[in-house]
Amino acid sequence: MNDFPAQRQLIAALLDPDRSPLGAGKARLIETHISWVLLAGRHAYKIKKAVNLAFLDFTSLESRRFYCAEEVRINRRMAPQLYLDVIPIGGSHAKPVLGAQPAIEYAVKMHRFASANLLDRLLAKGKVTPRHMDDLAATLARFHRGLPPAAADCPYGAPASIRLAAMQNFEQMQTLLTAREDLDALLAARRLAEAEYAQLEQDFAARRTHGFVRECHGDLHLGNVALISGEPTPFDSIEFSAELRWCDVMSEAAFPVMDLLRYQQPALAFRLLNAYLEAGGDYAGISTLRFYLSYRAMVRAKICAIRASQTGLALRRQREELAACRGYLALAQHCLARRRPALIITHGLPGSGKTTFAQIALERFGAIRIRSDVERKRLFGLAPLEKSTANADIYSKDATWRTYARLEQLARGIVAAGFPVIVDAAFLKHSERDRFRTIAQDLNVPFAIAAIRAPDAVMRARVAQRRAGAADASEADENVLKRLQGAEETLRHDEITRSAEFVNDGANGGLDAQQGWAKLEAMLGGH
Numbered sequence: 374m375n376d377f378p379a380q381r382q383l384i385a386a387l388l389d390p391d392r393s394p395l396g397a398g399k400a401r402l403i404e405t406h407i408s409w410v411l412l413a414g415r416h417a418y419k420i421k422k423a424v425n426l427a428f429l430d431f432t433s434l435e436s437r438r439f440y441c442a443e444e445v446r447i448n449r450r451m452a453p454q455l456y457l458d459v460i461p462i463g464g465s466h467a468k469p470v471l472g473a474q475p476a477i478e479y480a481v482k483m484h485r486f487a488s489a490n491l492l493d494r495l496l497a498k499g500k501v502t503p504r505h506m507d508d509l510a511a512t513l514a515r516f517h518r519g520l521p522p523a524a525a526d527c528p529y530g531a532p533a534s535i536r537l538a539a540m541q542n543f544e545q546m547q548t549l550l551t552a553r554e555d556l557d558a559l560l561a562a563r564r565l566a567e568a569e570y571a572q573l574e575q576d577f578a579a580r581r582t583h584g585f586v587r588e589c590h591g592d593l594h595l596g597n598v599a600l601i602s603g604e605p606t607p608f609d610s611i612e613f614s615a616e617l618r619w620c621d622v623m624s625e626a627a628f629p630v631m632d633l634l635r636y637q638q639p640a641l642a643f644r645l646l647n648a649y650l651e652a653g654g655d656y657a658g659i660s661t662l663r664f665y666l667s668y669r670a671m672v673r674a675k676i677c678a679i680r681a682s683q684t685g686l687a688l689r690r691q692r693e694e695l696a697a698c699r700g701y702l703a704l705a706q707h708c709l710a711r712r713r714p715a716l717i718i719t720h721g722l723p724g725s726g727k728t729t730f731a732q733i734a735l736e737r738f739g740a741i742r743i744r745s746d747v748e749r750k751r752l753f754g755l756a757p758l759e760k761s762t763a764n765a766d767i768y769s770k771d772a773t774w775r776t777y778a779r780l781e782q783l784a785r786g787i788v789a790a791g792f793p794v795i796v797d798a799a800f801l802k803h804s805e806r807d808r809f810r811t812i813a814q815d816l817n818v819p820f821a822i823a824a825i826r827a828p829d830a831v832m833r834a835r836v837a838q839r840r841a842g843a844a845d846a847s848e849a850d851e852n853v854l855k856r857l858q859g860a861e862e863t864l865r866h867d868e869i870t871r872s873a874e875f876v877n878d879g880a881n882g883g884l885d886a887q888q889g890w891a892k893l894e895a896m897l898g899g900h
Contacts, residue, residue, distance in 0.1 A: 530586030
């Protein structure tokens with residue numbers, strides 16, 4: 374039975390103020406290729422179309438009821454305030470009754486919000502802030518941490534399925550693009566993706582074995598994140614395909630990072646990425662990041678190509694979609710082709726401003742930062758802001774040795790993945806600095822020391838303020854500062870030649886010193 378004509382009759386009745394049970398005057402309709410969304414007063418009602426496409430089948434009433442329930446279930450995980458219930462619609466298609474049985478249709482009832490609050494629209498207006506990125510990263514890390522991993526017999530997230538999904542994008546786009554230059558770009562991107570997959574096949578298998586494949590959101594681009602009460606809130610998870618939802622958490626994190634890169638916002642992209650990694654500690658996933666950035670760019674490129682090929686589309690809109698497709702396709706190549714590994718270490722006392730410098734640098738260079746204060750606590754099972762008062766061993770000589778060993782392990786992995794890494798630690802000893810300089814030599818990548826200085830009074834004020842605020846991973850107090858001042862080993866001449874100095878005294882321009890940044894960029898080979 375074809376329910377689609379009856380559904381159209383139902384939609385017409387719901388839009389008719391004289392027959393609609395939705396109230397609040399005349400409803401407004403938003404239509405997509407798989408659903409109708411009716412906006413009425415403070416609520417939205419989403420009805421799934423009785424269609425059978427390659428990736429979903431909503432043709433039966435029971436399937437629509439099931440996927441409505443799935444949509445509410447999976448979206449309540451991150452947006453419970455938006456997703457209210459599954460509402461049966463009874464009566465007849467010409468005179469529907471909301472909430473009545475037997476049901477002739479089902480709808481997802483949601484709280485309505487302004488489309489102007491979508492992150493992609495806010496970004497276009499310059500209204501997305503660094504704080505929004507930090508909050509989104511915290512939300513995403515908390516969400517991923519709370520998800521159970523895929524069972525051993527689960528079919529999702531296996532290397533073969535990852536390759537299949539990636540290659541399907543290229544195959545499907547081949548039928549949508551006609552210009553020779555577009556097809557050449559598609560072929561170039563595919564070759565890069567195939568080569569990257571071949572190198573990562575064992576990594577993908579290990580990620581699944583170690584529990585990083587989970588039931589995620591599935592479609593986390595910026596258009597599916599809204600500011601609700603000032604908080605970035607992901608919504609519209611993929612309900613119709615478990616295969617698309619069950620993926621590596623790094624694949625999911627890569628989606629909004631990729632989108633920010635596409636919108637020419639690399640500083641926000643790497644702020645989001647670093648905040649997510651610091652919160653969850655999944656630095657091992659960096660090995661797969663470039664592949665997933667490219668894959669997510671290809672997903673968006675395909676969607677734009679599909680839209681551009683739709684019949685009846687205005688020529689101006691068609692050109693816009695094709696231009697967007699080309700932009701995503703170029704980004705997919707860029708993410709795989711550009712490798713710029715480097716190793717930067719900081720050098721400075723508590724309160725000198727190392728972490729502030731590292732935040733600026735990671736956004737400037739597109740780098741991954743690893744913090745000794747955070748990784749030290751992680752080694753002892755503590756969260757970044759958790760106090761270590763119950764564990765006196767955390768700052769022992771052995772704990773410090775283990776912390777630097779952990780930083781070395783992470784730095785090697787990040788460099789191997791093709792990214793610059795900033796190791797945010799005191800590095801007060803010659804031996805500590807020499808160790809990481811040797812690592813850079815072993816890996817054949819540029820090495821630089823960022824020497825951060827601040828007046829004694831400024832450092833003392835900062836550590837006191839930090840301790841009182843309890844909003845940073847560092848637990849150094851004035852006594853620690855005084856002890857480390859006596860233990861610091863100043864840079865040797867051969868180290869000074871590989872260092873850039875920044876005076877972070879709190880005055881304007883302290884960390885904006887062009888001379889320091891210019892020297893640092895030169896040492897890194899023009900990053």
